Amino acid sequence: MKAVQYVEIGRAPEVREIPIPEPKPGQVRLRITAAGLCHSDWFVMGLPQSVMGHALPMTLGHEAAGIVDKLGEGVTEFSVGDDVAVYGPWGCGACDECTRGRENYCPNAAKLGIRPPGLGAQGGMAEYMIVDSARHLVSLQGLDPVEFVSLTDAGLTPYHSIKHQLANLPAGSTAVVIGTGGLGHVGIQILRALTPATVIALDVNEEKLAHAREVGAHHVVLSNADAPAAIRALTGGVGADVVFDFVGAAPTLETARASVRIDGAIEVVGIGGGSVPVGYGTVPAGASVRAPFWGSRSELIEVLALARTGQLKVSVERFDIADAPTAYARLHDGSIVGRAVVVP
Ligand code: NAD
Ligand code: ZN
Ligand code: ZN
Numbered sequence: 001m002k003a004v005q006y007v008e009i010g011r012a013p014e015v016r017e018i019p020i021p022e023p024k025p026g027q028v029r030l031r032i033t034a035a036g037l038c039h040s041d042w043f044v045m046g047l048p049q050s051v052m053g054h055a056l057p058m059t060l061g062h063e064a065a066g067i068v069d070k071l072g073e074g075v076t077e078f079s080v081g082d083d084v085a086v087y088g089p090w091g092c093g094a095c096d097e098c099t100r101g102r103e104n105y106c107p108n109a110a111k112l113g114i115r116p117p118g119l120g121a122q123g124g125m126a127e128y129m130i131v132d133s134a135r136h137l138v139s140l141q142g143l144d145p146v147e148f149v150s151l152t153d154a155g156l157t158p159y160h161s162i163k164h165q166l167a168n169l170p171a172g173s174t175a176v177v178i179g180t181g182g183l184g185h186v187g188i189q190i191l192r193a194l195t196p197a198t199v200i201a202l203d204v205n206e207e208k209l210a211h212a213r214e215v216g217a218h219h220v221v222l223s224n225a226d227a228p229a230a231i232r233a234l235t236g237g238v239g240a241d242v243v244f245d246f247v248g249a250a251p252t253l254e255t256a257r258a259s260v261r262i263d264g265a266i267e268v269v270g271i272g273g274g275s276v277p278v279g280y281g282t283v284p285a286g287a288s289v290r291a292p293f294w295g296s297r298s299e300l301i302e303v304l305a306l307a308r309t310g311q312l313k314v315s316v317e318r319f320d321i322a323d324a325p326t327a328y329a330r331l332h333d334g335s336i337v338g339r340a341v342v343v344p
């Protein structure tokens with residue numbers, strides 16, 4: 001089968017021919033219908049071997065949807081032919097967090113060497129994929145896999161972050177979204193669907209700002225050193241109730257720090273290497289900073305249900321599997337508007 005693989009540290013991803021994998025007891029094989037590209041793939045491909053800590057080659061793709069193709073011994077929860085999406089943050093399955101469906105916060109996964117598909121385990125950007133357990137599968141229930149596969153990360157991650165802040169986003173409040181790419185453009189729509197907040201979107205790219213407005217941002221602001229003043233002006237001098245930073249680099253976190261209101265909150269979703277100083281006088285009084293990771297299985301079920309109401313649309317640029325390396329290059333140079341999705 002064809003698979004998009006990260007083969008060697010520092011080398012761009014490649015399309016390779018590899019054997020179709022067989023499911024072991026408890027596992028499920030999917031015939032992949034769609035797989036999304038995420039900026040985190042580039043983060044992983046930028047790590048030195050000592051930090052990355054898992055074997056190569058690795059098939060990329062942590063946003064995956066497919067049709068159940070073959071069941072490992074003992075699997076009874078799904079049938080061949082079912083249309084499913086993959087819940088990506090795999091945990092131990094046995095601890096309190098995993099039992100609650102919050103495998104994204106499993107305290108045992110790292111020490112047991114359990115890694116998400118495409119981020120350590122073999123991923124979904126291939127013709128077939130092995131999913132370690134049926135509990136990682138969620139039925140698509142009629143959603144088109146190409147249009148909605150990215151909700152497994154670009155939807156789930158902002159949904160988890162926004163849900164945590166719902167009490168801080170009442171009528172009259174303001175939410176700032178920094179970075180309106182894959183996660184950000186879905187985040188804006190989730191904010192509009194779940195809250196009455198005014199949404200201010202920031203990006204460095206004018207085309208992405210126009211897109212942010214199309215998907216529901218009330219105001220758009222160019223992301224630069226003047227952005228905090230623009231946010232203050234739009235909020236009557238008060239600042240933002242919650243800043244969602246989908247970039248997480250030093251300059252965007254400085255914007256977040258400088259534009260959050262007293263007793264407000266900063267959600268650092270992007271992994272761009274920046275940090276926010278927290279301590280007396282460094283952030284406004286009462287302000288909190290949180291670094292969320294992905295989301296829970298129940299939140300994935302919820303975000304898919306929200307899409308079924310028609311309130312979420314992922315702007316998808318579709319690529320054949322042979323063109324996946326081009327798609328990765330385009331994601332790297334910032335020219336994908338919305339999400340790139342590979343169709344094997
Ligand atoms: P993306 O490339 O699709 O979007 C990033 C956007 O940020 C682009 O529109 C880009 O123009 C914009 N941008 C870049 N520099 C900027 C700046 N200085 N100011 C404002 N905007 C700027 O990326 P993505 O796939 O949406 O991922 C976003 C980030 O979230 C990445 O760092 C990714 O690794 C991370 N991520 C984190 C989690 C988590 O669980 N915490 C999950 C998924 C992705
Ligand atoms: Zn991701
Ligand atoms: Zn666990």
